[in-house]
Amino acid sequence: MKVDLRTVLIISDDPEFARTIMARWQSENNMPSFTVMKGDLCQKLDADSFEVAIVGAVRPTVLVPVLKALEPLPKPVLFIWDGGQAVETVRGSQLRAMVLRQQAGWLDALVLVVSEALRHCETLARAIRVEEANVLLKRQATLGRYILEMRHSLNNALTSVLGNAELLLLEPETLSAGARSQIETVRNMALRMHEILQRFSSLEKELTVIERQIEKASTSKALKAASTT
Numbered sequence: 001m002k003v004d005l006r007t008v009l010i011i012s013d014d015p016e017f018a019r020t021i022m023a024r025w026q027s028e029n030n031m032p033s034f035t036v037m038k039g040d041l042c043q044k045l046d047a048d049s050f051e052v053a054i055v056g057a058v059r060p061t062v063l064v065p066v067l068k069a070l071e072p073l074p075k076p077v078l079f080i081w082d083g084g085q086a087v088e089t090v091r092g093s094q095l096r097a098m099v100l101r102q103q104a105g106w107l108d109a110l111v112l113v114v115s116e117a118l119r120h121c122e123t124l125a126r127a128i129r130v131e132e133a134n135v136l137l138k139r140q141a142t143l144g145r146y147i148l149e150m151r152h153s154l155n156n157a158l159t160s161v162l163g164n165a166e167l168l169l170l171e172p173e174t175l176s177a178g179a180r181s182q183i184e185t186v187r188n189m190a191l192r193m194h195e196i197l198q199r200f201s202s203l204e205k206e207l208t209v210i211e212r213q214i215e216k217a218s219t220s221k222a223l224k225a226a227s228t229t
Helices: 015-025 060-070 086-093 106-169 177-198 200-228
Strands: 007-011 033-037 052-055 077-081 098-101
Touching: 007 015, 015 033, 015 106, 052 060, 052 106, 060 086, 077 086, 077 106, 086 098, 098 106, 106 177, 106 200, 177 200
Parallel strands: 007 033, 007 052, 052 077, 077 098
Antiparallel strands: none
């Protein structure tokens, strides 16, 4: 199931906890979509249903199952700590979870952290789309280049077909009406194929553009990789 890339999952047994977070986000320009779920209902989570998970005000008896359900998912997890002992459980069960203490200014900090995580998800999604488009362009370029390379051989074959058809039609008295009609059909179809092959000259120009796009995308990817090392 594909959803908005700005979907935040709030896991909490306290409805006021979720309402407080969503109310704080009302003042932001870009408010994500929210899905609210109780702790005992998230045993089987769909990785495609959210981008960031916020866990807070969850009963101690269901906290560990919640963390175990989130652990295998490649999603950022933010645990809101109220100062109790639960933080030790989180650190022991969810190594990837970020912990934010519920103290003065915690809502502002939460918005900053989650917003940055959402931006990262969107950037990653764009990179994946670019990579997929690049793969498609490479396939199209390979197919187009193969067709262009075969154009000469196809032209030679068509020239032979057309030549023999024309020679046969030069002696119509030796042909029956049915045979003459069939040979004319062969000639006409060969002419159509010849016209199609002539259009491949524009394909060559398009391939040049595609190959430049591929080269540009590869260069950009290499520069980004170099900048992160």
